[in-house]
Amino acid sequence: TKTTVSVLKADVGSVSGHGVAHEALIQICKDALAKAKEESILKDFYVTRCGDDIDLIMTHTNGEDNEEVHKTAFDAFMAATEKARELKLYGAGQDLLSDTFSGNIKGMGPGVAEMEFKERPSDPVIVYCCDKTEPGAFNLPLYKIFADPFNTAGLVIDPSLHDGFKFEVFDVMEHRKVILNAPEESYDLLALLGSTGRYVIKRIFKKNGEIAASVSTERLNLMAGQYVGKDDPAAIVRAQSGFPAAGEVIEPFAFPHLVGGWMRGSHNGPLMPTSQKEANPIRFDGPPRIIGLGFQVANATLIGPVDLFDDPAFDNTRNRAADIADYMRRHGPFEPHRLPSEEMEYTSLPGVLTKLEERFEKMDE
Numbered sequence: 310t311k312t313t314v315s316v317l318k319a320d321v322g323s324v325s326g327h328g329v330a331h332e333a334l335i336q337i338c339k340d341a342l343a344k345a346k347e348e349s350i351l352k353d354f355y356v357t358r359c360g361d362d363i364d365l366i367m368t369h370t371n372g373e374d375n376e377e378v379h380k381t382a383f384d385a386f387m388a389a390t391e392k393a394r395e396l397k398l399y400g401a402g403q404d405l406l407s408d409t410f411s412g413n414i415k416g417m418g419p420g421v422a423e424m425e426f427k428e429r430p431s432d433p434v435i436v437y438c439c440d441k442t443e444p445g446a447f448n449l450p451l452y453k454i455f456a457d458p459f460n461t462a463g464l465v466i467d468p469s470l471h472d473g474f475k476f477e478v479f480d481v482m483e484h485r486k487v488i489l490n491a492p493e494e495s496y497d498l499l500a501l502l503g504s505t506g507r508y509v510i511k512r513i514f515k516k517n518g519e520i521a522a523s524v525s526t527e528r529l530n531l532m533a534g535q536y537v538g539k540d541d542p543a544a545i546v547r548a549q550s551g552f553p554a555a556g557e558v559i560e561p562f563a564f565p566h567l568v569g570g571w572m573r574g575s576h577n578g579p580l581m582p583t584s585q586k587e588a589n590p591i592r593f594d595g596p597p598r599i600i601g602l603g604f605q606v607a608n609a610t611l612i613g614p615v616d617l618f619d620d621p622a623f624d625n626t627r628n629r630a631a632d633i634a635d636y637m638r639r640h641g642p643f644e645p646h647r648l649p650s651e652e653m654e655y656t657s658l659p660g661v662l663t664k665l666e667e668r669f670e671k672m673d674e
């Protein structure tokens with residue numbers, strides 16, 4: 310039988326604005342998943358949070374897009390929302406677009422990253438969870454992990470990686486997708502992936518079709534007929550024995566690259582890797598955060614995790630990210646700190662333009 314790892318995530322309310330998911334909400338989610346484990350819907354689970362987003366990491370043997378598993382997550386988020394309303398937490402139920410479950414969680418708000426695979430004799434799996442950014446934040450690090458030999462030594466020196474990987478890329482504006490091969494088409498691939506607000510990596514496969522990585526992109530679907538834009542993403546990546554080594558999967562996050570998100574989902578800032586405990590985006594609602602959890606998947610149970618960025622080797626990265634945050638903040642409301650107007654989650658620009666319409670004067674040619 311095959312094992313499925315499902316990461317379903319949502320922001321259902323937080324303390325002090327969009328800061329931190331309340332412990333009571335996390336406990337409610339843990340209790341709900343424990344019950345689903347007793348009922349044999351799940352084999353195992355681990356609940357964490359990054360900032361105001363709660364991430365349900367679940368293992369089972371029901372495959373992807375499974376109704377019972379998705380309902381379990383949806384009900385957990387609903388129960389947590391109820392508590393968030395009672396505590397008057399900020400953004401209670403923020404990511405639940407609907408209050409009834411209709412078979413599949415896609416299109417209902419929560420983000421989903423899932424993968425089904427036949428377990429190897431030993432199967433290291435790494436889960437990343439972010440806050441104050443968008444799925445395109447994974448484009449650069451996932452490209453480096455699976456296509457850049459200056460990051461991943463194995464692409465050059467390990468015969469089991471030498472063939473490269475296939476990238477499934479979503480065009481979130483036109484609602485279509487394309488599969489590109491690396492290294493053969495890496496320049497075409499980079500031409501797309503550089504546009505992080507439009508083209509996002511959804512999945513990566515070995516050339517033989519085996520799944521290697523999966524990213525949550527659900528809210529990028531057109532929902533309720535409207536482009537809903539960003540969501541704080543999660544990703545699952547397999548490591549070792551035919552995949553990049555765990556250390557190669559972690560290495561790109563030593564560079565705090567600029568990502569869209571931060572304050573009001575409308576600013577570029579450095580992606581800061583932290584421990585679970587320090588995943589508190591407070592300064593200007595950020596800077597954007599990522600946590601990494603290292604598991605071994607064994608008979609559909611989760612061994613671990615290791616809190617991957619709880620490591621002094623990432624102190625320099627965090628210090629650099631803090632310096633970059635200072636530098637970017639000095640731009641105030643100017644691009645490229647502020648996102649271009651079409652990528653902002655909030656904007657007063659149409660109103661300002663309407664107000665000023667009459668005062669604009671036509672200029673001579």
Ligand code: 13P
Nearest residue numbers: 549550553554555556557
């Ligand atoms: P081991 O020799 O400990 O298995 O490590 C190999 C490896 O992949 C290190 O990156």
Ligand code: 13P
Nearest residue numbers: 327441571572573574594
């Ligand atoms: P979240 O997407 O994490 O809820 O943040 C929204 C926001 O506006 C932060 O300033």
Ligand code: MG
Nearest residue numbers: 320327361400
């Ligand atoms: Mg929030």
Ligand code: MG
Nearest residue numbers: 361362440541
């Ligand atoms: Mg969030």
Ligand code: MG
Nearest residue numbers: 441442541574
């Ligand atoms: Mg957000």
Ligand code: MG
Nearest residue numbers: 320404540541
């Ligand atoms: Mg969010």
